[in-house]
Amino acid sequence: xxxxxxxxxxxxPLLAANPGLHxxxxxxxxxxxxxxxxAVQRFDTESRANVHRGVHRLAERATDxxxxxxxxxxxxxSAHPREIVFTGGCTAAINLVAQGYGALLLPGDExxxxxLEHHSNIVPWQMLRxxxxxVLKTLxxxxxxxxxxxxxxxxxxxxxxxxxxxxxxxVTGAVSDIGSIVDAAxxxxxxxxxxxxxxxxxxxxxxxxxxxxxxxxxxxxxxGPTGIGVLWGREExxxxxxxxxxxGGMIEQVRIERTTYADPPQRFEAGTPPIAGAVGLxxxxxxxxxxxxxxxxxxxxxxxxRMLDGLAGxxxxxxxxxxxxxxxxxxxxxxxxxxHPHDVCQVLDARSVACRGGHHCTQPLHDRFGLxxxxxxxxxxxxxxxxxxxxxxxxxxxxxxxx
Amino acid sequence: xxxxxxxxxxxxxxxxxxxxxRLAKPDASxxxxxxxxxxxxxxxxxxxxxxxxxxxxxxRGCILCRASASVLAREAVGLDRTEAAAKRxxxxxxxxxxxxxxxxAFEPFRPVAPYRSRHDCVLLPFRALERxxxxxx
Numbered sequence: 001x002x003x004x005x006x007x008x009x010x011x012x013p014l015l016a017a018n019p020g021l022h023x024x025x026x027x028x029x030x031x032x033x034x035x036x037x038x039a040v041q042r043f044d045t046e047s048r049a050n051v052h053r054g055v056h057r058l059a060e061r062a063t064d065x066x067x068x069x070x071x072x073x074x075x076x077x078s079a080h081p082r083e084i085v086f087t088g089g090c091t092a093a094i095n096l097v098a099q100g101y102g103a104l105l106l107p108g109d110e111x112x113x114x115x116l117e118h119h120s121n122i123v124p125w126q127m128l129r130x131x132x133x134x135v136l137k138t139l140x141x142x143x144x145x146x147x148x149x150x151x152x153x154x155x156x157x158x159x160x161x162x163x164x165x166x167x168x169x170x171v172t173g174a175v176s177d178i179g180s181i182v183d184a185a186x187x188x189x190x191x192x193x194x195x196x197x198x199x200x201x202x203x204x205x206x207x208x209x210x211x212x213x214x215x216x217x218x219x220x221x222x223x224g225p226t227g228i229g230v231l232w233g234r235e236e237x238x239x240x241x242x243x244x245x246x247x248g249g250m251i252e253q254v255r256i257e258r259t260t261y262a263d264p265p266q267r268f269e270a271g272t273p274p275i276a277g278a279v280g281l282x283x284x285x286x287x288x289x290x291x292x293x294x295x296x297x298x299x300x301x302x303x304x305x306r307m308l309d310g311l312a313g314x315x316x317x318x319x320x321x322x323x324x325x326x327x328x329x330x331x332x333x334x335x336x337x338x339x340h341p342h343d344v345c346q347v348l349d350a351r352s353v354a355c356r357g358g359h360h361c362t363q364p365l366h367d368r369f370g371l372x373x374x375x376x377x378x379x380x381x382x383x384x385x386x387x388x389x390x391x392x393x394x395x396x397x398x399x400x401x402x403x
Numbered sequence: 404x405x406x407x408x409x410x411x412x413x414x415x416x417x418x419x420x421x422x423x424x425r426l427a428k429p430d431a432s433x434x435x436x437x438x439x440x441x442x443x444x445x446x447x448x449x450x451x452x453x454x455x456x457x458x459x460x461x462x463r464g465c466i467l468c469r470a471s472a473s474v475l476a477r478e479a480v481g482l483d484r485t486e487a488a489a490k491r492x493x494x495x496x497x498x499x500x501x502x503x504x505x506x507x508a509f510e511p512f513r514p515v516a517p518y519r520s521r522h523d524c525v526l527l528p529f530r531a532l533e534r535x536x537x538x539x540x
Contacts, residue, residue: 340468342521342524346518373442402466
């Protein structure tokens with residue numbers, strides 16, 4: 001059965017209201033389907049109250065909605081609800097591990113990241129290094145924009161305690177070879193954290209199969225609201241972690257002299273959590289569960305192939321990342337000789353093509369390729385051939401103007 | 404839009420790149436980055452009696468940033484710190500309020516005003532100049 005992209009677009013109110021918009025910036029923020037908007041509105045109009053605190057019926061309903069969202073996210077990730085921590089986003093989730101798990105590390109212990117990482121999976125570890133005296137090591141990136149797995153054995157030593165890598169690159173679109181990473185970690189007893197921000201918009205995730213210890217996702221990139229994310233952690237790993245924030249909701253007992261903490265996940269959810277955001281994220285995960293992912297994936301790869309071919313046909317373009325369709329998602333970043341990414345994006349915007357220009361919060365990766373920035377086109381399930389046509393025509397025009 | 408924003412005068416200013424390069428022995432230098440895009444402007448100054456005698460710039464940036472640095476290099480010679488701050492304020496007012504520019508040479512940047520995300524591209528050389536002047540004793 002052929003994928004009906006028009007039907008998918010119709011479910012996204014912003015796209016339905018702007019039929020001429022070619023939104024190719026889903027890697028920055030995906031659009032939101034009506035079911036998510038409705039779920040948030042329904043919560044605020046029918047169930048709004050604080051959670052875990054009141055015995056009145058409204059509070060019960062709010063708690064049910066919030067914990068229901070936790071169960072949905074657990075199902076989406078093939079995990080247990082006790083392992084789902086709601087956070088303010090993917091960045092907050094990674095920082096929670098850097099602080100909570102990082103507090104268990106000793107000077108000289110090693111954490112491995114890579115050149116491919118988003119700043120949110122670099123800076124928290126640098127901060128931990130400066131705080132705890134750990135050693136931060138970096139897995140290099142090859143010319144093809146993929147992790148250099150041949151260097152894994154050299155970088156991962158017996159002192160390695162954690163490997164923190166991206167599941168899918170937000171620039172090159174490359175999907176990391178998780179099996180080899182988990183194997184390398186296993187040989188030295190290190191934990192593995194994956195930044196799943198770019199993987200989570202591509203269908204349910206089988207965490208047991210991945211075999212990692214921590215997984216971080218962002219709500220707004222997977223068709224949910226902003227200001228919400230999830231940290232998944234193995235129960236035994238979360239149980240060892242210290243909380244990052246102290247306050248209401250995360251305690252077992254508070255005395256003036258000392259406080260004992262609640263069990264995970266509440267231990268990591270101090271204060272009133274982003275309840276409506278969690279409810280919206282639950283609805284977003286449900287929306288994904290209802291989609292035909294084999295068909296969506298096939299269509300995304302077809303469109304990615306069209307992008308790669310179209311860009312290759314324009315003189316002066318250079319793809320940052322894999323030029324094939326194996327082991328990748330629908331993110332294509334490129335440099336255009338003689339044209340700055342901001343100027344390229346401005347020309348594209350005039351054609352109602354929304355792309356991202358800049359370093360995409362990956363300055364080390366751009367340094368690796370000798371660039372200050374690049375232009376990025378990223379697909380969503382609502383992307384169609386017209387968007388690719390407009391992109392290619394726009395880049396060709398930018399070439400004419402600036403080269 | 405493209406004709407309006409990337410019009411001939413602006414493109415020509417970027418191409419001419421007046422003042423492009425580095426000074427051999429600057430009295431002051433400053434480099435500023437635009438953290439959003441990684442663009443970078445370095446300004447070198449030679450000063451006499453508290454006024455700019457010579458200016459050079461090294462720009463890693465977009466057309467707007469390069470055009471701005473080029474125009475600024477033409478306008479900056481002879482200015483003291485207060486006058487340079489007034490130039491920046493004039494450009495900011497043009498971009499944000501559509502004010503008439505006190506400096507006619509800034510007029511080509513008026514079409515940038517509706518594109519808020521691009522204001523920083525134009526202002527980056529001005530910020531670098533101000534920082535460099537802060538180092539002049």
